[in-house]
Every structure is written in structure tokens, then in C-alpha cells.
Amino acid sequence: MNFDFSDEQKALKDEARKFLAAKCPPDRVRKLMEEGSSGHDADLWAAIIEQGWTGAAVPEEHGGLGLGYLELCCIAEELGRAVAPTPFASSVYFFAESVLLAGSDAQKAAYLPKIVSGEAIGTMASSEKVGPVTAESIEAEVSGGKLSGVKVPVMDGMVATHAVVLAKEGGKPGLFIVDLSADGVSREQLRMMDASRGAAKLTFSNVPAERLGEAGEGITLFDAVNDRAAVLLAFEQVGGADMCLEMGREYALNRFAFGRPIGGYQAIKHKLADMYCKNTLARGNAYYGAWALNTNASELPIAAAGARVSASDAYWNAAKENVQVHGGMGFTWEVDCHLHYRRSQQVGLVAGSARVWKEKLVSRIERRNAA
Amino acid sequence: MDFNDSPEEAAYRAQVRAWLEENAPRDAKGASLGDEDESQMGAAKAWQAKKAAAGYAQIRWPKEWGGGGGTTMQSVIFSQEEARMGVQLGGPFAIGLGMCIPTVMATADDETKKRFVGPAVRGEEIWCQLFSEPAGGSDVAAIRTRAVKDGDDWVINGQKIWTSGAHYAQYGIVLVRTDPDAVKHKGLTMFWIDMKSPGIECKTIHQMSGARGFNEVFFTDVRIKDSQRLGALHDGWNVSIITLMNERASVSGGGGAVGGGVNNILKAAQKVAGADGTPLAQDAALREKMADWYVMSEGLRFTGMRSLSALSQGKTPGPEQSISKLVYASMAQDIAATAVDLQDQFGMIRDENVSAFHGAFQEAVLGSPGSRIAGGTDEILRNIIAERVLGLPGEIRVDKNVPFKDLPTGR
Numbered sequence: 001m002n003f004d005f006s007d008e009q010k011a012l013k014d015e016a017r018k019f020l021a022a023k024c025p026p027d028r029v030r031k032l033m034e035e036g037s038s039g040h041d042a043d044l045w046a047a048i049i050e051q052g053w054t055g056a057a058v059p060e061e062h063g064g065l066g067l068g069y070l071e072l073c074c075i076a077e078e079l080g081r082a083v084a085p086t087p088f089a090s091s092v093y094f095f096a097e098s099v100l101l102a103g104s105d106a107q108k109a110a111y112l113p114k115i116v117s118g119e120a121i122g123t124m125a126s127s128e129k130v131g132p133v134t135a136e137s138i139e140a141e142v143s144g145g146k147l148s149g150v151k152v153p154v155m156d157g158m159v160a161t162h163a164v165v166l167a168k169e170g171g172k173p174g175l176f177i178v179d180l181s182a183d184g185v186s187r188e189q190l191r192m193m194d195a196s197r198g199a200a201k202l203t204f205s206n207v208p209a210e211r212l213g214e215a216g217e218g219i220t221l222f223d224a225v226n227d228r229a230a231v232l233l234a235f236e237q238v239g240g241a242d243m244c245l246e247m248g249r250e251y252a253l254n255r256f257a258f259g260r261p262i263g264g265y266q267a268i269k270h271k272l273a274d275m276y277c278k279n280t281l282a283r284g285n286a287y288y289g290a291w292a293l294n295t296n297a298s299e300l301p302i303a304a305a306g307a308r309v310s311a312s313d314a315y316w317n318a319a320k321e322n323v324q325v326h327g328g329m330g331f332t333w334e335v336d337c338h339l340h341y342r343r344s345q346q347v348g349l350v351a352g353s354a355r356v357w358k359e360k361l362v363s364r365i366e367r368r369n370a371a
Numbered sequence: 372m373d374f375n376d377s378p379e380e381a382a383y384r385a386q387v388r389a390w391l392e393e394n395a396p397r398d399a400k401g402a403s404l405g406d407e408d409e410s411q412m413g414a415a416k417a418w419q420a421k422k423a424a425a426g427y428a429q430i431r432w433p434k435e436w437g438g439g440g441g442t443t444m445q446s447v448i449f450s451q452e453e454a455r456m457g458v459q460l461g462g463p464f465a466i467g468l469g470m471c472i473p474t475v476m477a478t479a480d481d482e483t484k485k486r487f488v489g490p491a492v493r494g495e496e497i498w499c500q501l502f503s504e505p506a507g508g509s510d511v512a513a514i515r516t517r518a519v520k521d522g523d524d525w526v527i528n529g530q531k532i533w534t535s536g537a538h539y540a541q542y543g544i545v546l547v548r549t550d551p552d553a554v555k556h557k558g559l560t561m562f563w564i565d566m567k568s569p570g571i572e573c574k575t576i577h578q579m580s581g582a583r584g585f586n587e588v589f590f591t592d593v594r595i596k597d598s599q600r601l602g603a604l605h606d607g608w609n610v611s612i613i614t615l616m617n618e619r620a621s622v623s624g625g626g627g628a629v630g631g632g633v634n635n636i637l638k639a640a641q642k643v644a645g646a647d648g649t650p651l652a653q654d655a656a657l658r659e660k661m662a663d664w665y666v667m668s669e670g671l672r673f674t675g676m677r678s679l680s681a682l683s684q685g686k687t688p689g690p691e692q693s694i695s696k697l698v699y700a701s702m703a704q705d706i707a708a709t710a711v712d713l714q715d716q717f718g719m720i721r722d723e724n725v726s727a728f729h730g731a732f733q734e735a736v737l738g739s740p741g742s743r744i745a746g747g748t749d750e751i752l753r754n755i756i757a758e759r760v761l762g763l764p765g766e767i768r769v770d771k772n773v774p775f776k777d778l779p780t781g782r
Contacts, residue, residue: 001374001375001376001380001676001679001680001682001683002372002373002374002375002377002680002683002684003372003373003374003673003676003677003679003680004372004677004680004681004684005372006372070372245761249761249762249763252763253762253763253764260764260767261763261764263757263763263764264763264764264765264766264767266750266753266754266766268763269753269754269757269758269761269763270750270753270754270757272757272761272763273697273752273753273754273756273757273760273761274753276694276756276760276761277694277697277698277756280670280674280691280694281666281667281670281671281674281694281698282670283674283677283691284669284670284671284672284673284674284676284677285666285669285670285673287372287673287677288669288673290372291372291373291374294372295373305662306665306666306669309662309663309666310666310667310669310670313663313666355659357662358658358659358661358662358663359655359658359659359662361662361665361666362637362658362661362662362665365634365637365661365665366637366641366652369634369637369638
């Protein structure tokens with residue numbers, strides 16, 4: 001039984017933690033939000049690319065480090081812990097994974113090296129309206145190789161150079177790669193609940209679109225990409241949730257009320273103990289997702305959904321209860337609790353809501369039982 | 372990262388599997404604590420003796436004490452394989468071998484150890500643990516059962532409660548108050564005791580579920596020798612910590628079915644039609660809960676695997692397993708209540724011949740409160756996680772520097 005990360009992978013995680021502690025302290029995240037910018041720390045992003053993290057799981061032949069998904073999970077956990085304001089998830093978990101999963105050799109050769117080097121920033125454009133993305137919810141359409149339609153919200157839509165777009169072609173959904181610098185693309189910055197992560201409304205009018213994967217397979221591919229992203233996001237969530245627990249613990253030990261540390265009151269102790277329980281469950285489920293992703297196991301759809309459901313629950317719980325432990329200071333701008341509170345919502349929604357993932361999990365279990 | 376055995380583990384598993392194939396009882400129904408069925412107890416004892424003879428009874432213990440001289444990992448592998456064969460006969464011996472005998476081994480003289488360890492390992496003698504009292508559940512040190520010195524003897528009077536297996540155990544370890552003038556943790560002493568000693572009376576506790584798995588044990592002028600003392604006089608609290616540490620040292624197998632019982636509930640819910648004729652499994656609210664329970668069950672299974680991985684690599688597991696009972700007990704209650712709710716008015720019926728699923732969920736509704744209390748209440752478990760894992764302050768204690776006899780007692 002070796003259900004753990006290797007010593008080398010743990011060392012990578014330690015390095016990533018130190019790197020982000022230096023390059024991405026919470027004050028920097030807060031400042032970025034105050035600037036009302038596109039939710040993208042360009043200096044941090046450049047430093048991350050220099051570390052090679054964007055290519056951790058990209059094969060060497062496409063310019064990556066070719067390490068693997070376990071290494072990428074280690075990095076993801078630290079990015080989540082640091083509430084890093086970068087397009088890492090959009091570019092690596094969604095765009096690069098889409099190309100790796102469905103791209104032709106030519107597409108892999110064309111896009112992956114640019115994603116790894118940072119020359120390109122990718123994203124995924126799927127949502128158009130309130131509610132889950134389904135085959136029926138998509139109106140964006142590709143006709144004669146040209147895309148028209150509206151996508152909102154598109155994470156990192158103000159800084160992305162390329163997007164994988166879910167759109168219909170001949171009435172059936174497909175995935176398409178679109179160069180966002182092309183004529184006919186207009187971007188409108190959105191005000192986001194998590195202001196440390198930027199997003200845009202993208203409007204496409206007859207923009208050249210290159211199909212990714214088989215025609216009509218859009219939803220299948222989109223689901224598969226989301227499964228892969230869900231595992232990686234689960235590590236960001238686990239990292240964030242553990243950080244919230246540490247913050248809450250630290251505060252509870254040092255904040256005195258009625259003559260003693262508030263961490264001595266059972267109301268607070270039990271809250272933090274429950275946080276530990278959910279975080280521990282989420283970590284176990286995330287590890288299983290990591291194993292399934294790394295080995296491309298047939299269990300991946302269930303493992304990914306399990307990791308997603310557990311981690312979304314743990315991070316939201318930890319983020320909101322951490323605010324509560326901090327009392328009045330917890331909902332001030334200056335104290336860091338809200339960074340995780342916002343991020344837990346953003347990460348919990350970006351690959352689809354908890355409700356949708358719970359249904360995915362149960363229907364996938366049913367299919368496994370029937371098989 | 373993988374789930375594979377190391378070559379040594381695989382070899383040991385193969386060896387264990389071969390031995391079990393040849394020796395495991397095929398028709399074992401399972402013996403549990405509190406089992407009144409004598410044929411079950413006979414089967415359990417026979418199986419324990421067979422395991423002991425082959426060195427599989429207490430795999431981690433030294434051979435000189437009847438153990439297997441093996442590792443914790445080997446012990447876990449044996450348990451996994453035993454469970455895989457459907458053999459669940461270890462219940463009656465769990466408390467003796469898991470808690471009482473380790474306490475005897477840590478505190479008694481050689482003669483006493485030689486007398487008791489072997490028979491316990493071979494399943495010939497069963498032990499019970501007499502700690503809890505009506506006045507001391509979570510607060511075990513609040514016990515009032517008195518032992519008074521009389522020459523070379525001690526005379527015990529008082530009452531114990533929640534004693535599993537007291538009605539069939541031959542021996543027990545008993546924590547008693549020997550100095551009520553001392554502060555409460557300092558006036559306790561541990562003894563081993565013959566459960567057939569004159570003056571001991573066992574009475575089963577009738578639980579709300581109807582089960583009778585525990586006992587009250589009454590002591591009336593029970594006379595024991597000072598040579599039955601385990602550890603120093605008035606040092607019983609520290610001795611009890613040895614006992615309880617051994618309880619916590621057990622590591623669960625990280626095994627169990629994928630998704631635990633949740634998978635089976637989902638399958639069952641597909642076979643039962645709701646009011647509009649569609650299967651209950653289509654109920655959106657139920658499906659959402661199913662997902663929550665599934666990731667909780669799986670989260671516990673994977674947490675067990677993380678601990679096993681540490682053991683497998685010769686490391687000490689982290690504190691992560693401390694969440695298991697706390698998470699599991701409440702989930703079981705929630706599952707039971709939800710399943711009963713789905714049955715609507717029919718959910719009230721507990722008659723196993725009429726009720727859906729033979730009344731399994733009704734049984735679980737009535738049994739689950741006990742799970743949230745026995746072996747550490749939810750609240751005590753949260754305190755333990757908060758204090759020992761997270762390092763938060765202990766509770767304020769008003770009983771620390773007061774002689775026991777002066778403490779307020781309430782109900």
C-alpha cells in the first residue's frame with residue numbers, strides 16, 4: 001500500500017509553498033483586488049512560468065517538464081493555499097488538458113509549447129446563461145469554420161489569448177479552439193465575487209474556430225476535461241481548506257475573550273474539529289482522484305466527481321467557519337479570511353456546481369453498478 | 372502512488388490466504404460482543420485457538436507471549452483477508468487482547484503474565500474492562516467504586532456500567548478508588564479480578580433498541596488480594612491510560628467495500644417504487660445525500676489507506692484516523708433516518724416480516740444513538756481532535772486540586 005505522494009513530490013510541494021509565500025503573500029492578493037484589475041498578477045504569472053509549473057504535466061516533446069499529474073496536484077494544492085491570482089487553472093487544467101485529451105498532433109505541437117512558455121494563455125468558454133452547461137444550454141454556433149455567440153463568464157477572459165469554446169456545429173455540440181486576438185472577438189470585463197480572479201463576457205462574431213476532437217463529441221469531451229480539471233481544482237480546494245483551518249486555529253489560540261483564548265471554548269474547538277474532519281475526508285478523496293488521473297484509470301469519472309464533491313464541501317465549510325472563528329475581524333477587508341471565502345465560491349463553481357457534480361457522481365455510480 | 376502490496380506484503384498475503392483457505396470455518400455467522408449464542412461462542416473460541424496455534428492470533432506480539440512476532444502491517448493484512456473470507460469471530464476477544472492483556476503485560480509480574488497471557492491469546496479465557504460507572508462516563512476518573520484495604524486483601528463495593536461481555540468473561544480489569552481524600556486522578560488503583568468472585572453480580576442493560584450488549588456489574592463486599600494489583604497503589608489513572616492507548620493504537624484495515632453501505636442503499640432504492648411509481652433512487656434530494664454519504668464513506672476508506680501507507684513504509688501514521696467514528700456514527704444515523712423517511716408511513720413499521728428491507732433501517736434508527744456515544748461521545752471525540760491534533764487548550768478544570776470526596780456530584 002503506497003497511497004501517498006513520494007518524497008520527491010513532497011519536496012516539490014515544500015518548494016512551491018516557499019516560493020508562493022515569497023511571491024504571493026495575501027497582501028498582494030488584496031492589493032490586486034483593490035486595483036480592480038483583470039484579476040491577474042502578471043509578475044507572479046511570469047515567475048510561475050519560469051518555475052516550469054505550467055508544463056509540469058505536459059510531455060517533454062511538447063515543451064513541458066513531463067513530470068506527471070501527481071506533481072501538478074502538489075503545485076495545485078499550494079496555489080490554492082496561497083489564493084494565487086493567476087490564470088493557471090484556466091490555462092493548464094482546462095486549456096492544456098483539452099488539447100492533451102482531444103487535440104491532434106498538430107494542435108498539440110501548435111498550442112502546448114506556447115501554453116508552457118506563457119506565450120499563450122488559454123481558457124475554457126462554456127457557460128452562456130444562468131444554470132448548468134448542457135447540450136441544450138448552448139447557443140453559440142460554428143458555421144463554415146466561423147464562431148458566433150456569447151460566452152459568459154469566461155475565466156481570465158481579459159488576459160487569455162486562446163479559448164476552448166463549447167459551441168454547436170450542425171446542431172451538435174463540439175469543442176473549438178479560438179484565437180482571441182482575431183477580429184470579431186469583443187471582451188467585456190466582469191465584476192466577480194472573487195475579485196482576485198478575473199473574467200469576461202466574450203462576444204464572437206464570425207471568428208475563425210478550429211475544431212478540437214471529433215464533431216458532435218463536444219459534451220463528452222467537455223465532461224472529460226472537467227473531470228481532469230476537477231481533480232486538480234480539488235487539490236487547490238484542499239490546500240485552501242487547510243489554510244483556513246490553520247488560520248482559524250492560530251486566531252483561536254491568540255484571541256482572548258472572557259479571560260482566556262477562544263480556542264478553549266468548545267463552540268470553537270468543535271467547529272475546528274469538524275473542519276479537520278471534512279478536510280481530512282476531502283484529502284483522501286482528492287488523493288484517489290490524483291491516482292486515477294495519473295494512471296488514466298477507468299475509475300477516473302467517479303474518482304473525479306468524488307474528489308470534487310468532497311473538496312467543494314470542505315473548502316466552503318472551512319472558509320465560512322474561518323470567518324466565524326475570527327468574529328468581527330473575519331469580515332473586514334484587511335483580514336485574509338475573505339480571500340478564501342471568495343475563492344471557495346469561485347473554485348466551487350468554475351468547473352460546475354456542487355449540485356451538478358453530486359448528480360454526476362450518483363449517476364456514474366449507478367452506471368458502474370449496472371455494468 | 373499505488374494500492375499495491377510491497378513484494379513482502381504480497382508474499383505474506385498469499386501465505387495468509389492459503390492458510391485461511393485451508394483452515395477458516397466456512398459456515399461462521401459471526402460472533403459479537405454480547406453474544407448469548409453458545410454455539411457461536413464455541414465457534415469463536417475454536418477459531419481463536421486455531422489462529423493462536425498458527426501464530427495468527429496476536430500477530431504483532433512476541434512469540435514468547437503466544438504472538439506471531441510480526442509487524443502491524445502483517446496484522447492488518449491478516450484482518451483484511453479474514454474479513455474477505457467473511458470470518459468475523461474476533462468480537463469476544465477484542466477487549467481482552469486489545470486492552471486488558473496489554474495492561475496486564477505492562478504492569479504485572481512474570482508469574483501473573485504467564486498465567487493469563489497465553490489462555491487469552493488462545494481464546495480460552497475472555498476478559499472484560501470495568502472502568503465506566505454511572506457517575507463517570509466521559510469523565511472516567513470520577514468513578515466512585517471503593518476498594519478498602521483489609522489486611523492483605525481489598526474489599527470492593529460499588530457499581531460498574533457499560534461493561535461489554537461481563538456476563539461471559541472469566542476475568543476483568545477493574546479501576547477503583549483507593550483514596551477518596553486525594554484529588555480525583557490520584558486516588559485510583561487498577562486490579563485484575565476473577566468475575567466469579569463472590570459478591571459480583573452482572574445485569575444486562577436493556578437498550579432503547581432492545582439489544583442487550585452491555586452490562587451493569589455490581590460489587591458487594593468483593594474480596595481480592597493485593598497481589599491482584601496492576602501497577603502502583605493510587606496510580607490507577609496512569610495504568611488506565613496504558614489501557615486506552617492500546618485501544619487507540621489499533622489501526623483499521625482501510626478495507627471495506629467501495630462506497631461502504633451507500634452503494635447497497637443506492638441499489639436497494641432502485642428496486643423500491645415511490646408514490647408516483649418511479650424508483651426512490653430517482654428522488655433528487657436523496658441523490659444529493661447519496662453523493663454526500665458516498666464521499667464520506669470513501670473519504671474514510673482512503674484515510675485508512677493513507678494510514679496503512681505510512682505503516683507499510685515503516686512510518687507512524689498521522690492523526691487522521693481520529694475522525695473515523697465521529698464521521699461514521701452521525702452518517703449512519705442520517706442514512707437511517709433518511710431511509711425511513713422515504714418509506715413514508717410505512718417507515719414506522721419495525722416488523723421485519725412487513726417492513727421494507729426487513730426493518731434494517733428502523734433497527735439502525737434505534738441503534739445509531741448508541742454509536743454516537745459508546746467508545747467516546749461525539750463531543751469527547753471533537754475535544755480530542757481539537758486538543759491532541761490541533762493543539763487547542765484543554766477544558767477548564769474545577770476538579771484538579773480538590774480532594775475527590777469534596778467534589779460536587781450532582782445527579
